Amino acid sequence: MNIIERGRKFLQSLRELAGRSAWDWKRCPKCGDTLTIKNGSYTRRPWYLDGRKSERVQRHLCHTCHSSYSEQSALLVRGSWYAREVHRAAIDHWQHVRTSLRRTAEVLRSWMGRQERWRLWRPLDPPSSEPCYLAASTVHRWLDGAGKNAQASVEGQLTGIQDTQVVGTDGLWAKLKGKAKRVVLLVVDSVSGLLYPPIVAKGEESAGPWQRLFERAKQAGLDTDALRGVTSDGAKGLLAYLRQGMQWVQQQRCTWHMWRTVGGAITRIADQAAEGLSDEAAAQMRKRVKDELSGLVHQIIDAQDYAQAEAALAVLLAHPLGAPIGKVLNEQLDRLLVHLLDYYHGLQPVTPEWYWRDFRLRLSHGRNHRSDQRLERASLLWAIYHNFEPAQWRSERKRHYRYPGQSALAVAGAPPGQVSYLDALGV
Numbered sequence: 001m002n003i004i005e006r007g008r009k010f011l012q013s014l015r016e017l018a019g020r021s022a023w024d025w026k027r028c029p030k031c032g033d034t035l036t037i038k039n040g041s042y043t044r045r046p047w048y049l050d051g052r053k054s055e056r057v058q059r060h061l062c063h064t065c066h067s068s069y070s071e072q073s074a075l076l077v078r079g080s081w082y083a084r085e086v087h088r089a090a091i092d093h094w095q096h097v098r099t100s101l102r103r104t105a106e107v108l109r110s111w112m113g114r115q116e117r118w119r120l121w122r123p124l125d126p127p128s129s130e131p132c133y134l135a136a137s138t139v140h141r142w143l144d145g146a147g148k149n150a151q152a153s154v155e156g157q158l159t160g161i162q163d164t165q166v167v168g169t170d171g172l173w174a175k176l177k178g179k180a181k182r183v184v185l186l187v188v189d190s191v192s193g194l195l196y197p198p199i200v201a202k203g204e205e206s207a208g209p210w211q212r213l214f215e216r217a218k219q220a221g222l223d224t225d226a227l228r229g230v231t232s233d234g235a236k237g238l239l240a241y242l243r244q245g246m247q248w249v250q251q252q253r254c255t256w257h258m259w260r261t262v263g264g265a266i267t268r269i270a271d272q273a274a275e276g277l278s279d280e281a282a283a284q285m286r287k288r289v290k291d292e293l294s295g296l297v298h299q300i301i302d303a304q305d306y307a308q309a310e311a312a313l314a315v316l317l318a319h320p321l322g323a324p325i326g327k328v329l330n331e332q333l334d335r336l337l338v339h340l341l342d343y344y345h346g347l348q349p350v351t352p353e354w355y356w357r358d359f360r361l362r363l364s365h366g367r368n369h370r371s372d373q374r375l376e377r378a379s380l381l382w383a384i385y386h387n388f389e390p391a392q393w394r395s396e397r398k399r400h401y402r403y404p405g406q407s408a409l410a411v412a413g414a415p416p417g418q419v420s421y422l423d424a425l426g427v
């Protein structure tokens with residue numbers, strides 16, 4: 001069952017529960033018999049977004065199997081003092097509004113108990129009659145519960161949603177409790193921007209974590225046999241894994257990372273060339289060398305076709321100062337230009353780093369998650385949110401959305417419709 005089907009099923013179960021009649025409740029949920037009688041009631045006092053309410057819960061007794069059961073409500077969560085809407089609002093505040101756990105709890109308490117921030121918003125209101133004590137640790141527990149559901153949804157999560165042939169990969173370092181460092185690894189469909197379920201690993205230098213990442217993506221529905229290209233930075237672990245486990249997949253070396261490597265080398269060469277010159281002459285020399293070399297590198301890395309790149313590489317290698325850079329680029333040339341080939345259509349020349357911006361805004365650098373498992377569950381939750389949530393319509397100053405107003409699922413050809421990420425997470 002893929003993630004949209006999961007969400008739809010959950011939503012249906014809520015609707016079904018909300019639509020049950022008195023006659024429906026006469027049927028015993030254990031044995032299915034209708035030989036039941038009403039058997040008293042008890043009162044619950046759950047918190048809703050607009051305050052605490054008393055509710056009578058009807059109990060029934062079944063004559064056939066001698067078990068008793070009480071009527072359930074779609075609005076409530078079993079065993080919780082808070083209504084479903086509070087659970088959903090809490091997760092949405094943290095994930096979508098990007099507040100911390102503490103502030104999420106504070107804002108929800110303010111709404112529910114007419115207290116704290118509420119007193120600032122409505123200073124003329126009388127003091128709260130019944131304060132609310134929702135704690136940040138409770139919100140964290142709910143989030144972690146949603147994360148567990150996200151984990152349970154990995155199997156088949158994107159089955160039947162996307163035929164992915166080209167992907168991008170990247171890692172983000174996170175700090176956990178006790179200064180432990182972990183890396184969150186991600187596979188993204190280059191065409192639709194659909195995220196496969198991420199993993200958390202201790203490092204990215206060996207093949208192991210990458211193998212785990214692709215195995216999880218496969219479990220979620222990625223057809224690794226049909227995979228053609230992967231964009232990545234120079235991570236040795238991924239290359240090692242591709243060589244052992246997926247020889248048919250071609251690596252596209254991230255051009256942005258390559259620029260960073262080569263840029264440093266150009267600065268060093270320019271500095272050497274300017275050594276021993278007077279200040280002004282040195283500055284001029286530095287600028288001249290930098291301009292010449294970066295111009296040539298630009299023609300290679302951002303080439304429109306192979307011929308152009310090869311011609312520029314020949315010029316760079318012949319340049320009196322260009323040989324060391326030319327050598328590096330010569331070794332990587334094929335890997336830098338994979339995205340130009342028709343067979344790898346859709347492959348991005350850069351790693352999907354912009355997703356981490358979205359990730360960081362919500363999960364910060366992981367410090368609140370304390371353990372590997374919790375960070376992983378939060379990452380899985382975030383990935384589902386990201387796939388369901390439409391990109392913004394507007395372009396930000398630094399960021400242009402390829403498919404404004406559309407979610408990754410919609411771009412992949414499976415618009416989720418009425419189903420939200422909260423339904424998919426079963427909250």
Ligand SMILES: [Zn+2]
Nearest residue numbers: 028031062065
């Ligand atoms: Zn029964």
